[in-house]
Amino acid sequence: MSPDYTADEMMTVAAARQLRDGTACFVGIGLPSTAANLARVTHAPNLVLIYESGCLGAKPDRLPLSIGDGVLADTADAVVSVPEVFNYWLQPGRIDVGFLGAAQLDRYGNINTTVIGGDYTDPKVRLPGAGGAPEIAASCGEVVVIVRQSLRTFIDRVDFVTSVGYGTGPSDRERLGLRGGGPKTVITDLGVLTADPVTCELTLTRLHPGVTVDQVRAATGWPLAVAEEVTVGEPPTAAELTVLRALEATKKAPH
Amino acid sequence: MAKLVSLAEGVADLIRDGDMVALEGFTHLIPFAAGHEIIRQRRRDLTLVRMTPDVIYDKLIGAGCARRLVFSWGGNPGVGSLHRFRDAVQNSWPVPLELEEHSHAGMANRYVAGASGLPFAVLRGYTGTDLPRHTANIRPIECPFTGETLTAVAALRPDVTVVHAQRADRAGNVQMWGITGVQKEAVLAARRSLVTVEEIVDDLEPVPGQVILPGWAVTAVAHVPGGAHPSYTQGYSVRDNDFYLAWDAISRERAGFQEWIARHVLDAEVPA
Numbered sequence: 001m002s003p004d005y006t007a008d009e010m011m012t013v014a015a016a017r018q019l020r021d022g023t024a025c026f027v028g029i030g031l032p033s034t035a036a037n038l039a040r041v042t043h044a045p046n047l048v049l050i051y052e053s054g055c056l057g058a059k060p061d062r063l064p065l066s067i068g069d070g071v072l073a074d075t076a077d078a079v080v081s082v083p084e085v086f087n088y089w090l091q092p093g094r095i096d097v098g099f100l101g102a103a104q105l106d107r108y109g110n111i112n113t114t115v116i117g118g119d120y121t122d123p124k125v126r127l128p129g130a131g132g133a134p135e136i137a138a139s140c141g142e143v144v145v146i147v148r149q150s151l152r153t154f155i156d157r158v159d160f161v162t163s164v165g166y167g168t169g170p171s172d173r174e175r176l177g178l179r180g181g182g183p184k185t186v187i188t189d190l191g192v193l194t195a196d197p198v199t200c201e202l203t204l205t206r207l208h209p210g211v212t213v214d215q216v217r218a219a220t221g222w223p224l225a226v227a228e229e230v231t232v233g234e235p236p237t238a239a240e241l242t243v244l245r246a247l248e249a250t251k252k253a254p255h
Numbered sequence: 256m257a258k259l260v261s262l263a264e265g266v267a268d269l270i271r272d273g274d275m276v277a278l279e280g281f282t283h284l285i286p287f288a289a290g291h292e293i294i295r296q297r298r299r300d301l302t303l304v305r306m307t308p309d310v311i312y313d314k315l316i317g318a319g320c321a322r323r324l325v326f327s328w329g330g331n332p333g334v335g336s337l338h339r340f341r342d343a344v345q346n347s348w349p350v351p352l353e354l355e356e357h358s359h360a361g362m363a364n365r366y367v368a369g370a371s372g373l374p375f376a377v378l379r380g381y382t383g384t385d386l387p388r389h390t391a392n393i394r395p396i397e398c399p400f401t402g403e404t405l406t407a408v409a410a411l412r413p414d415v416t417v418v419h420a421q422r423a424d425r426a427g428n429v430q431m432w433g434i435t436g437v438q439k440e441a442v443l444a445a446r447r448s449l450v451t452v453e454e455i456v457d458d459l460e461p462v463p464g465q466v467i468l469p470g471w472a473v474t475a476v477a478h479v480p481g482g483a484h485p486s487y488t489q490g491y492s493v494r495d496n497d498f499y500l501a502w503d504a505i506s507r508e509r510a511g512f513q514e515w516i517a518r519h520v521l522d523a524e525v526p527a
Contacts (some may be wrong), residue, residue: 010310023356029332029333030333034288045501046487052359052454053281053282053283053434053436054434054435055434056326064333065332065333065494065496065499066282066332066333066494067281067282067332068281068282068283068332068434068436069282069285069494070394070433070434070487070489070493070494072354072434073283073433073434073489079434079435079440081434081435081436081437081440082281082362082363082436082437083363083366083367083437083440086359086360086363086364087360087363087364087367087378090360090380091360091380114356114385120385122345123344123427124345125341126340126341126344126345127336127344128328128329128330129326129327129328129329129330129356130327130328130356130357130358130384130386131307131328132328132358132359132360133358133361134358134360134381134384134386135358135359135360135378135379138379138380138382138383139379142409145378157420160385161384161385162384162385162386163384164382164383164384167383169335172383173383176382176383177379177380177382177403177404178382178383182278188455220395
């Protein structure tokens with residue numbers, strides 16, 4: 001029997017479960033924003049959502065259409081300027097979790113959102129660029145990445161390092177002077193990868209229900225490290241699915 | 256004291272070919288109408304500056320107004336890619352577009368340095384990324400007190416900054432609220448500035464903290480109701496999300512884009 005939820009829904013629910021109540025989370029638009037709001041409406045009512053447009057403690061009753069949606073300003077504890085959000089709130093390490101997406105990701109959690117293929121001045125694909133991500137990746141207590149897993153995305157070496165994960169391996173973050181803890185967790189549509197505390201390599205630690213280790217290996221562009229014991233995550237609960245679908249529906253509603 | 260002008264006068268007087276021009280707005284209060292006027296007046300060789308070049312910059316780039324873009328994130332927010340921006344970078348159409356690329360924190364601090372009259376700003380950032388290799392305006396710097404390595408970014412000093420706001424009075428004092436992004440810093444960093452507003456009133460309702468730009472710090476103010484459409488103006492209008500979604504199809508092919516610009520910008524009826 002096929003499950004009554006999609007792989008994207010499983011991924012979003014798994015990402016939401018990573019967020020602990022009472023922590024401050026720097027949220028990107030798209031999947032991170034959906035997962036963070038799901039967490040806030042379900043198990044983490046005191047999750048502080050911070051958007052780079054300057055909205056601190058936003059509590060939107062619908063999913064924002066963009067990072068600067070008016071619903072974020074209307075429901076925030078405070079609205080500050082963009083220099084302030086980066087200089088006063090992110091840079092000193094006041095934010096517990098940074099929640100990022102990626103166009104490409106490597107085994108050390110380095111992220112590319114700049115260019116794919118060719119060289120920088122003559123790329124095959126021009127992506128949107130860095131936005132707030134480099135400093136979010138550098139300064140948050142830890143980083144959670146949410147990204148669909150495929151050979152196109154999970155590649156041996158990213159074409160461009162937009163945001164640093166663990167660089168080239170152990171102690172690289174310290175050498176570079178990055179103060180945050182780095183990308184400890186990567187949530188995909190297949191499972192969960194966790195950075196190994198010694199080697200810093202992303203290691204498969206959990207599968208979503210119905211997914212096999214071989215499937216994850218086949219969607220990874222490097223010899224994937226696999227934990228000795230790989231657990232299987234809980235499927236989305238009915239309550240989680242209800243809230244998630246209601247949130248998704250708000251994107252289509254007129255406002 | 257700011258001069259009250261029409262939008263056409265403001266653009267004609269303040270923006271010249273070859274200028275460095277910033278049209279700021281962080282998803283909110285994006286000066287779309289001013290961008291359309293720049294296209295209508297056929298400005299060329301502009302260096303366009305903006306943290307988040309989105310649909311209005313896609314139009315300016317596709318219309319051939321820009322030769323250089325200084326930015327930190329270029330996309331159609333909440334929708335996807337900018338096709339005219341991509342076509343210019345990947346295929347040099349309609350003209351090659353040179354890029355100077357930063358992070359948001361880098362750009363925000365560059366404006367702060369410009370507004371502060373300093374040659375550079377300092378931040379923790381960029382370390383270990385590939386961004387510094389591609390721009391001379393990002394350099395490592397040693398802290399004179401602790402010796403640690405930080406990053407210096409050069410000040411931004413646009414020739415002109417254009418922003419949209421809720422209200423101004425006849426002396427050009429500008430009230431702005433909601434998400435104010437880097438608008439204040441971008442105006443104060445620039446040599447000249449144009450603020451388009453929803454309303455010009457005889458007397459501003461006094462709300463402490465809401466006059467973001469006093470009239471003597473602004474060059475010109477133009478009354479342009481709806482000047483942020485399809486973005487939004489808190490308290491006046493909501494985002495026209497259907498347009499952002501529609502832009503993806505309109506901008507995908509060159510011919511469709513040109514037809515749209517001809518009909519909706521170049522030949523559009525413009526109120527005086």
